[in-house]
Amino acid sequence: MSSHSAGATTPAAKAMTNGSGAAAILAAGFASFVLAVLAIAADKSTTIKTLMNFYRPTGPLSGVTTSAILAWIILWIVLERSWRNRSLPMTRINRIALALFVLGLLLTCPPIADLF
């Protein structure tokens, strides 16, 4: 019986590992942080700004976002393959992922980004 088919909690459902979820959560936090760091780098460095100019009408934003999305997908695939059958300490992973996500949010804010 599939773990999704029961209406109530089954032993199989309880035994379902959290590895896939942990991979998705950590990869999302990482992607947000990478996006913010790339945005700052493209703002501060003319070389990176030029490198990030994937699509001229949109400018460096195209490269910053595309690179962050690629980094996200790659990390997600790698973590998914490594963790899918494992049960991991979620408190620690949640803290790291949330910290990265909040940092991503804050570092995209220009007054904060301009501190670097």
Add this chain to the structure above:
Amino acid sequence: MEITTRGLWTLVHGMGFGALYLLACSGALVELWRRYAPTDLSPITEREEAFLRWYLLAMALLAWIAVLTGTYIIYPWYRAIPQAGTVNLGGYPQRLLLSNPATSGWHSIGMEWKEHVAWLVPISITMAFAVFNHHRRNLRNHPELRAAVLSFMLISFLAAGIAGFFGAMLNKHAPVEGGEKIQLMQGESR
């Protein structure tokens, strides 16, 4: 009553995809908080589970379409550079905002933040959909996964709110206009 094609795209991007995402976000947060709490002992039906799966998928699609239309259709119009000597900056919103110290902050803070922070939204809602799609009703047995999904969605709601607020204010101070005019309705003449 007329609207330009650029104005229509901006309307669809902001009021269509963006505002709809914000509305949907509050619903998903409530549903995940209420029905998937480990303390809720009433069984989750397949219908309820399927509803939230489709709901989160629709939200993820809305978020992706919003950022892609914003970045690749509207933003190029926003940041278009006028030819030297252009006096009327009406068709060049970024230049129009930067031409006046009273409005330049709407670009240097507003747009600079909006164009990046908005991208956190599809990332987090895609993650939320993926986690829910994998665990479905079993998410109740993984309170820490549920807590992470709820936290990411809450912060993405804030990110979408920031993007939406600045989008509205930017369009108020320097609307993205141009292209063909579309007549929506014939007004009364006096």
